Amino acid sequence: MERMNGEIRDREKTMRGLKINDTSILTGYQIFHNYIRPHESLDGKTPSEACGITIEGQNKWKTLIQNASKNKNVASRKDF
Numbered sequence: 001m002e003r004m005n006g007e008i009r010d011r012e013k014t015m016r017g018l019k020i021n022d023t024s025i026l027t028g029y030q031i032f033h034n035y036i037r038p039h040e041s042l043d044g045k046t047p048s049e050a051c052g053i054t055i056e057g058q059n060k061w062k063t064l065i066q067n068a069s070k071n072k073n074v075a076s077r078k079d080f
Contacts, residue, residue: 036060
C-alpha cells in the first residue's frame with residue numbers, strides 16, 4: 001500500500017487530473033496495482049493472485065474490461 005501511495009504521489013507531479021476527486025485515473029491505477037502488477041514481496045504474484053483471485057488470459061486488462069462490461073449489463077437489466 002505504501003508503494004502505491006508513493007507511486008501516486010510521483011505521478012501526481014506529472015499527470016493532470018489526479019487531484020480531481022471523481023477521476024477514473026486513480027481507480028485504474030488501483031486495478032493495475034492489485035490485479036496486473038506483480039509484486040516482489042509476493043514472489044512475483046499480484047495481490048489478487050495471493051488472495052486466490054486469478055485473471056485468465058494473456059491480456060489481463062482486456063479480461064478485466066470484458067468482465068466489467070458483462071457485470072454492468074447484468075446490473076442494468078436488474079434495474080428494470
